[in-house]
Amino acid sequence: MEIEAFLSLFKKPFTVKYPFEPSPAPEGFRGRTEFTDDCVGCGACAAVCPAEAITVRDEGDTRVLKVDHGLCIFCGTCQDTCPWEGIELTEKFEMATLDKETVYDEVEHELIFCEGCGGVITTRKHMEKIQESIKDVGLIDKDRATIENLCTSCKRRHFAKEISEAMSLGS
């Protein structure tokens, strides 16, 4: 230890003058959680977040998803769960701030409403993605148009009515 102590007098120090010299995080670092453009506003990340840092709120005709970096524990569960890579953990780690607003990351999505009861179905983007993923699976084509913009409970009522009519016709 003695020799090393003496020799390190003439060596460059190991420490980095961090705020003045950059010290970037490596690739793959789990830093600031941010929504990407592919986010469709389905809210899966909010359901799975261990720290309940992601909140989903429907205001009027828009749905607001908000990540609170004060609560977020940067575990990456949301990133793994999101089917459309709508949320990701960037490599930014300098999140100290005095302004409370910068602690959040928000994204807004336009909602679509059910013709039957006027309730919220989901966001428009989400509906497009669903249509896209089930277009080759396909419902019975003739019914597609009628129930396309009904919310789940109205769909149930619609099918129930259809079946009861079919049974009453049958008997």
Next chain:
Amino acid sequence: MDMVVQFGPQHLALAEPERFKVHTEGEKVVDVEVAVGYNHRGIEKLAERKTFEQDILLVERICGICSMSHPVAFTQAVEDIAGVDIPERANYLRMIIAELERIHSHLLWAGIAAEIIGIETLFMYIWKDREYVLDQLEIITGNRNHYAWNTIGGCRKDITEKHIPPLLTALEVVERRTEYYIDAFLRNRTIRARLVGTGILPREDARKLCTVGPTARASGYAVDVRKDDPHLAYDKVDFAEIVLGEGDNMARAKVRLLEILESVKIIRQATKAIKGLPEGDIAVPVAEIPPGESVGRYEAPRGEVFHYVKSNGTFYPERVKVRAPTYSNIQAVPTMLMGDTLADVPISLASIDPCFCCTDR
């Protein structure tokens, strides 16, 4: 002059709040009263409110420097209940990160021990070399601590081909430096004067108080979960279980430093083994957890981490019981301190590598 010196909740030698009332006659320690509970956050109650998947991340944050031990113990207990065998590669992946954490945790302890007995330089050098391991952990898992590496049924990320070469070079540096530190600890006369013969824990007391980990192994009581109850892939790699007999502070230091060399050997064998296994096959989907109960045990850097998990068929655990190694080691502290002088109290306290946030949960 009979005095009560309080190594109080806030003390320089203790990194975390814990109170030791030391009754001394002059400078000789006569009796020690231990008070725990300053770090109690009710994690076991909180664990019952979250799903199994979320609990892994909660349990990982019980402690900052053993954030691989609790998740591994917890996931193994849940996997036992679900009757799931995780893929071979996942076992190796978990073991590599576990051993990397053992290295950086032991290096952390060695630095703090050197700083407590007064050599700041050794503290700076050891923590400099610890950075190599932490950088590798950051590159592989995405964070220096809190690796979010486990899920029920396997791992969440993989160690790909490009991670291994830098990992092996970092290990070379760590191995060379650890041998240098072992020599520094043993040869430096002032360190020997402080560590040899102080804080002696006889083998009989170590066994009677059921101490665990390096604290027990330094007193000759051979308990090592990696050998007794082989989990992960410890039965497929060969490594030596280091058991010494003196039971003083120097023995505990030697055990930890030698264990770093063993961990380096384990990681080398593990990285060779995962080359042969198919990349990407790292997790098995687990649909639901039947009602049942099981025990997850894991050899953390400080000793045996013990998780008892009871499930009731829903996705929320019925009961999660966590017991950290320091919980049993701390009960051996009074017998260790008896008869030493006041100057030896901080180093003897630190010699069990206490992690009070684990103890209090």
Next chain:
Amino acid sequence: MFPYRWPVLIRVSAVRIGDLMDVQPFISVLIVPGLLFTSVMAFLYAGMYRKVRARMQNRRGPPFVQPFYDFIKLLSKDSIKPEKSGMLFTWAPIIALASVLIVPILFPIGGLSFAGDLIVVIYVLNVSAIMLAVGGFSSGSPFGAVGGSREVTQLFAYELPLAISMVAVAVKASSFSLVGIAGAQEAGGMFFYQLPFACIAFLSIIPAKIGLQPFDIPEAEQEILGGPFVEYSGYRLAIFTFANQVKYFVVISLAVILFFWRNWWQFLITGFLLWLLFIFVKIISARVKTDQSFVFFWQYMGILALVDLVRVVI
């Protein structure tokens, strides 16, 4: 420069304003080896200590003038006086600083000097050590008390070899004044090779005297939270740390004067080199315990110093 050997009157002629009155004592008390020079050197020593220590530990380390910044910062902070602490709590640092500042005035670089000023140096250095202990006791905290008692025990431990080696030097130079000793060395060559054992004994006492590892037991941060310093804050702490820093400079230069003297600029350089040596010793050794330090000083160093004393006397 200052021809130190000649009586005071001649030196005065070098100072024009001196014609009005004998201003030489004020200069040597206030400026050259006195307050100004010592405080600058003290801050320099402390700054060097932190910078060199950092560099040896692969760190960048604070700027050289950091101790000066600390001093100013501490003065601006308010100083809390514990309820249980006595009146000496305030006076201990002041007396410690005062007693340590007296010693440099007697240095042979243009300072005053009189017959037995070596005895004054020994006595005054002990006063500052005792004041440290008094500060600890009067602070009313158990850590302060333990620190104080350790300081006193350590004082007894290193007092024996210190006194013996100083007496050996005095007998060798056949004069009890620093100027005399310096003169003798200038004539007959440095003492460190003529009195090797006394020199080793004296150099080994220095870490204990100024509280550097391996003997900084009284201020063991990790064990008793800085011992006597635990309850001090604000200007009281500023004075105490400044007194300690002055002690760094004073004790090192005392060693240089007693054993390595040739002339005044060589005195400064050797002072820095010796200080580098002690920083090096500090960073590679752990803190020993009180009983170990007692054994070390009384048995080994005491006998060494005694051997040299006997050799000189015969």
Next chain:
Amino acid sequence: MEAEEFIEKLKELLGRNLLEYHIGRRNRVFVKVKNGYHRDVVSWFQEMQAHLSVISSVDLGDELELVYHFEIRPLEVGLKTSASKAKPHIETISDIYPSAAWYEREAMEMMGIVVVNHPDPRHLFLPDDYTEFPLRRY
């Protein structure tokens, strides 16, 4: 000593008082014993130099249960005994295993189990004036 052989020995020792047992994966064995007989089992374990890992407390609804976790190489034994919530009295084992004292203190303050003649029944983690039992569920 294998799991089956261990259960046989227990049956011999306890007879009817061995209420139920269950052998899980990886040598995990859980044994339920009638309240009061657990001390003889623990002293038998002590003769075999078993290692006491921890004592967990579980809330079964109408009963409070203590699980003594022992490691008898190669087995990992969970010795269970329970008492009704109305009268949750369970004998201490801290005279056999001194480290059990702390685990029992924790069970007392968290679950409200009253450990009979425990040497030092103070609170361990919770503040002294805290009266509720946080880990109770029902």
